[in-house]
Amino acid sequence: MSGQQATRERAQQLADELREHSQAYYRDDAPTISDAEYDRLFRELQAIESEHPEWVTPDSPTQRVGAPPSDKFESVDHATPMLSLGNCFDDDELAEFDRRARDAVDGGALAYCAEPKFDGTALNLRYENGVMLRATTRGDGITGEDITPNARTIRNLPLRLTGKDVPEFIEIRGEVVLARSRFEALNARLEEKGHKAFVNPRNAAAGSLRQLDSRITADRPLAFMAYGIGRVDGQTLPGSLFEQLQQLSAWGFTISEYVERVDGLEGCKGYYQAMAERRAGLDIEIDGCVFKVDDAATRDELGFVARAPRWAIARKFPAEETTTTLNSVEFQVGRTGALTPVAKLEPVFVGGVTVSNATLHNMDEIARKDIRIGDQVIVRRAGDVIPEVKALAKRGEQTTAIELPAGCPVCGSHVERVEGEAVARCTGGLVCAAQRREALKHFASRRALDIEGLGDRQIEAFVDEGLLESPADIFALHQHREALVEREGYGEKSVENLLASIESSKQTTLERFVFALGIREVGETMARDLARHFGTLEALQEEAAAYLARIKRAEDEHPDNRAARERLLTSEGLQAVPGVGSRVAHCIADFFSEQRNRDVIDALVAVGVQWESVRTESGAQPLSGKTFVLTGSMDSMTRGEAGERLEALGGRVTSSVSKKTDYVVAGASPGSKRDKAEKLGVTLLDEDGFLALLEDVEAG
The missing domain is CATH 2.40.50.140 (Nucleic acid-binding proteins)
Structure with missing residues (x-):
């Protein structure tokens, strides 16, 4: 095969691929490749056709805009074609566009109307005597799809033009977009209902706009951003594109707040750089900037090529x-x-x-x-x-x-x-x-072993220097006393205080130690409840192992009966502790099943960390099994002090009211927790009632 034949076959292959991708993008709202890949293929075909213009066919993708309209909607001809824009991808290509435009009109620097290039789906609106009569998609640029009922649901799209100088007939062009924040909320709603989520805001906008049921479109938070005018009858528009956009705003359309009139190539480059810096913070996605010659007479002189005006170009951002x-x-x-x-x-x-x-x-x-x-x-x-x-x-x-x-x-x-x-x-x-x-x-940390002087900054430094690899290494820092004294910011006194704090932290409580282990889902309250329920760390570890054994037995005995498995798991052990569900129980069991975690605990015991066993729920604590919520303020004590009194008597203090709450103690200005307690029928105690309860149980 000759080189020319291979090139011609490549051109045909590119044309076929681009037609398929164009149909998927414009008609089916389901692109099969990225924008960057499409642009790469398109430019490759353009390069071949520029070398061999005799190969260009009327239906080449380089000669068309978009794709033929879908047969799901009525086809409508645009009063004037909806042309595409030429693209450039760097400053050199932008400079070449500016040079060609200036050379064509034998002039100096040109003024440009600059605006963001919205990443949405194009829409053409037809107004007669100020009333919106028809809305059509871009389609192939000549003929689009009539989606008027759907367009009417877009909240910021004016159904009647406001203000003065309304034309007898006008076509308004713009982009239908979906803000990023609203796109995320829409996808969340779709996934909750079991529907497929959209890939990106552009696809969501296009898919929403082309629904057969306009009620679905109405439920989508679309917006219309006007950017241009097609045919107009019965009114003379300003010659400046920038001023035309201001006229659109006066008629009730939303235009970009970033539209500017800039001077020459340097003005375009400066605008592009500014928008590139703003891009990440915008709620509406943009994929570049559009530069259009601002003066009407100059635009007329420049004219068009097959698929795009010579007086406009899109400077794309890096893909x-x-x-x-x-x-x-x-x-x-x-x-x-x-x-x-x-x-x-x-x-x-x-x-x-x-x-x-x-x-x-x-x-x-x-x-x-x-x-x-x-x-x-x-x-x-x-x-x-x-x-x-x-x-x-x-x-x-x-x-x-x-x-x-x-x-x-x-x-x-x-x-x-x-x-x-x-x-x-x-x-x-x-x-x-x-x-x-x-x-x-x-x-x-303070709520765990509370080692004063060993903060985040010190720990990070000690880890980086290899002094700390496991918790037990903390209690070996005294072996590095001389090196610590020499460190910047340290001295004899500060090192002495740190080592004293480390030594005193060896005497702790079981609940603090359990919390310090960092078991996922086990916070302070849960650590306290586990300590009180099991009394010793050994009992907690044994139950963790037993829980894993029961999981296996439940799966073996009831492989197809989830309710039976859950009854077997919740009847005793870990899930008998208030607040411990299957998720927390799994985390506890998995932690203690890991031999290396048990080795760390053994190493801590070996260096002298110890705690006293606590009374379990089978003991004589009078408020064992009772759950309290404290809200509002009291004169006799703070909420923290009240919580400590309750916990000392075996009570459990939580922050939220539920059906499992036994008492809500409501002081002054109790807020919504009191209301929820009344709604759920939970016993309410004012400050006097709470003090009386404490007096009764403490008296025995």
């Missing part, structure tokens, strides 16, 4: 989305133990940088997007946002399923994923290097 190959997946472990799948990509330029890694978020997202190793995927990077694999672009020929590792890639500890949660976590909180800093900060 925020593009397509590449997913080569492999690695799992990173965060400071809280969460495992995040990270895509290892064929390097690709996106968002102004070369990207080879991108987040896949979690296993649920991987399943929802149906992504496998070896696939072609769409990668997104917006501003400074971490790159993400946004969607599957094309299934690879040879693919491998992405699987969650059984062991932590950092420390080898068991990886748990609680039913109903998207995030999987490493259970080796006390031994995992990825979690070391946070685990040690928590261990030494």
Whole structure:
């Protein structure tokens, strides 16, 4: 095959591919490739056709706009064509556009009307005597789809023009968009109802606008941003495009607040840079800037090419989305133990940088997007946002399923994923290097072992220098006394105080120690309840092991009866403790099942950390099993003091009112908690009633 024949076949292949992608984008609202990939293919075809103009056919994608209208809607001709815009991707191409425009009119610097290029779906509105009669999609630029009932539901779209000088007939062009914040809320609603979420705001806008039931469109928070005028009869418009946009605003249309009139090439470049910096903070997505010659007479002189005006161009931002190959997946472990799948990509330029890694978020997202190793995927990077694999672009020929590792890639500890949660976590909180800093900060914190002088900054420094790897190392810091004294900011006295605080922290309580271990889902209140219920750490550990054994027995005995499994698990042990459900019980059991966590506890006991056993609920505490909520203020004591009195008597103090609450103690200005107690029929105590209760139970 000759080189020319191969080039011609490549042109035909490109034309066929672009037609398919154009139909998917414009007609089906379901793009199959990224914008950047489409632009790359389009420019390749343009380059071939410029070398071989005799190969250009009337139906070439370079000669058309959009795609033929769908047969789901009535087809309508536009009064004037809705042309596309030429694109440029760097300052040199923008300078070439400006040079051609100036040369064509033999003039100096031109004034341009500059505005953001909204990433939505184009709409053409027809008004007669100020009343909106018809709304049509762009379609192929000549003929669009009549979607008038749907357009009428867009709240900021004027159905009647306001103000003065309303024309007899006018076509208004603009973009239907969906704000990012509203897009996220819409997707959340769709997913709650079991519907498929939209890939991006542009697809959501297009899909919403082309619903067969306009009630669905009405439920979508769309907006219309006007950017231009087609045919107009019965009125003379300003010659300046910038002033025309101000006229649109006066008639009731929303235009971009960032529209400006700029001078020459340097003005265009400055505007582009300013919008690039604003882009990440905008609630409406934009993918570039549009520059149009501002003067009407100059525009008329410049005219058009086949599919676009010579007097306008879109300067595109570096692609925020593009397509590449997913080569492999690695799992990173965060400071809280969460495992995040990270895509290892064929390097690709996106968002102004070369990207080879991108987040896949979690296993649920991987399943929802149906992504496998070896696939072609769409990668997104917006501003400074971490790159993400946004969607599957094309299934690879040879693919491998992405699987969650059984062991932590950092420390080898068991990886748990609680039913109903998207995030999987490493259970080796006390031994995992990825979690070391946070685990040690928590261990030494005021509500845990309360080691004064060992704050976050000191712990981070000691970890970096290799002095701390596990909680037991804290109690070996005295071996580095001389080195500590020499550190900047330290001295004999401060080191002496720190070591004294470490030594005194060895004497603690069981609830503080359980809280200090950093078991996921076990806060202060839960640690206290576990300590009181089991009395000793050994009993808690034994029950954790028994819980895992019961899980296995429940699954073996009742594989198809979830209710029976839950009855077996909740009848005793961990889930008999107030507030401990299946999720918390799993976290506790998984923590103590990890041998390395038990080794850390043994090491702490070996260096002298100790606590007294506490009375369990079988003891004589008079308020055991009773739950209290404190609200409002009291004259006789603070809420903190009241809570301590109740806990000393075996009571449990929580922050929210529920059917399981026994008493709500309501002082002055109690707020909504009192109202909720009355609604649920929970016993209410004022300050006098509360003091009387304390007096009765303390007297025995």
